[in-house]
Amino acid sequence: MTQIYLLSFLTGLCFGSFASVVIYRLHSGQKGLFWGRSNCPKCKHALAPTDLVPVFSFLANKFKCHYCRKPISLTYPLLELTMGLCFLMTTYWAGIESxxxxPYYLFLTFIFVAISFYDILYQEIPDQLSLPTIVLAGLADVFGHLIAPSSLIIGFAIPVVFFGAMFFGSRGRWIGGGDIRIGAIMGLVLGYPKVLVALFLAYCIGSLFSVVGLITKRIRLKSAIPFGPFLFLGTYIAMIWGDKILNWYLKFI
Ligand SMILES: [Zn+2]
Incomplete structure (x- = not known):
C-alpha cells in the first residue's frame, strides 16, 4: 500500500511540472498546449529532460536556469510540491477500488491546483481550464450519480447566485466572472450542504490570510488578493473532509 502513496506523490510532482507548462503556455498564448518541449521563460533555451525533473532539478541548479543562470521563481517547485502532496491526499481518500x-478526483485535484496557481500568478481564472471542468463535473454527476439531484441543484444554485449577485452588484469590482465559474465547479463537485462548508472555509482562510498579511505589511489595503486559491482550498477540504466537518458541527446544534 505504501508504494501506491509514493507513486501517487511522484505522479503528482510530474503533473505539477506539467501544470507549470500549461499555465505558462495558456498565459503566453503559445500553441501546442500538450506537446513540445518546455523552454526557459527568460532565455528561451529548450530544456533537456534532466532540467525537467520536478523539484530535484530546481535543487540541483540552485533555483537558477541551467543555461542563463537567471533565478527561477520559487512558485514552480512550490506548485510541484503542492500537486504531489494533493495527489497523495486524494489517492488516500478516494482509494483505488473504483x-x-x-482518475476523476485526481483530475479535479490537478485543476484546483493549476487554476489556483494561475490566479496567484496572473489574477485571472482561465476559461480554458474552468469551462471543461464544469462540463466534466456535470457529466460525472449525471452518469456517476455522485450526488442526489436535489442536493446538486441547491448546491449549484447557492454559489452561482451568490457570486453572480456580487459580480453584477459591484460591476465586477468585488469578484471576477471567473469566480462565478469556480462557484459552478464547487456546486457540481460538492452539492449541498458541503458547498456551504467550502464557502465558509474559503472566507475564513481568506480573511485570516488578509489580516495576517496586513499586520505583517506583506499586503496593502488596496492590493487585489486573488480569491480563487481560497475557494479551491475550501472546496478541496470540503471534498475530502466535508462529511466529518458537518458531523462535528451538527453535534453543537
Ligand atoms: Zn534561461
Whole structure:
C-alpha cells in the first residue's frame, strides 16, 4: 500500500511540472498546449529532460536556469510540491477500488491546483481550464450519480447566485466572472450542504490570510488578493473532509 502513496506523490510532482507548462503556455498564448518541449521563460533555451525533473532539478541548479543562470521563481517547485502532496491526499481518500473514481478526483485535484496557481500568478481564472471542468463535473454527476439531484441543484444554485449577485452588484469590482465559474465547479463537485462548508472555509482562510498579511505589511489595503486559491482550498477540504466537518458541527446544534 505504501508504494501506491509514493507513486501517487511522484505522479503528482510530474503533473505539477506539467501544470507549470500549461499555465505558462495558456498565459503566453503559445500553441501546442500538450506537446513540445518546455523552454526557459527568460532565455528561451529548450530544456533537456534532466532540467525537467520536478523539484530535484530546481535543487540541483540552485533555483537558477541551467543555461542563463537567471533565478527561477520559487512558485514552480512550490506548485510541484503542492500537486504531489494533493495527489497523495486524494489517492488516500478516494482509494483505488473504483476504476473511474480515482482518475476523476485526481483530475479535479490537478485543476484546483493549476487554476489556483494561475490566479496567484496572473489574477485571472482561465476559461480554458474552468469551462471543461464544469462540463466534466456535470457529466460525472449525471452518469456517476455522485450526488442526489436535489442536493446538486441547491448546491449549484447557492454559489452561482451568490457570486453572480456580487459580480453584477459591484460591476465586477468585488469578484471576477471567473469566480462565478469556480462557484459552478464547487456546486457540481460538492452539492449541498458541503458547498456551504467550502464557502465558509474559503472566507475564513481568506480573511485570516488578509489580516495576517496586513499586520505583517506583506499586503496593502488596496492590493487585489486573488480569491480563487481560497475557494479551491475550501472546496478541496470540503471534498475530502466535508462529511466529518458537518458531523462535528451538527453535534453543537
Ligand atoms: Zn534561461
Amino acid at each position: 476504476l473511474w473514481k480515482l
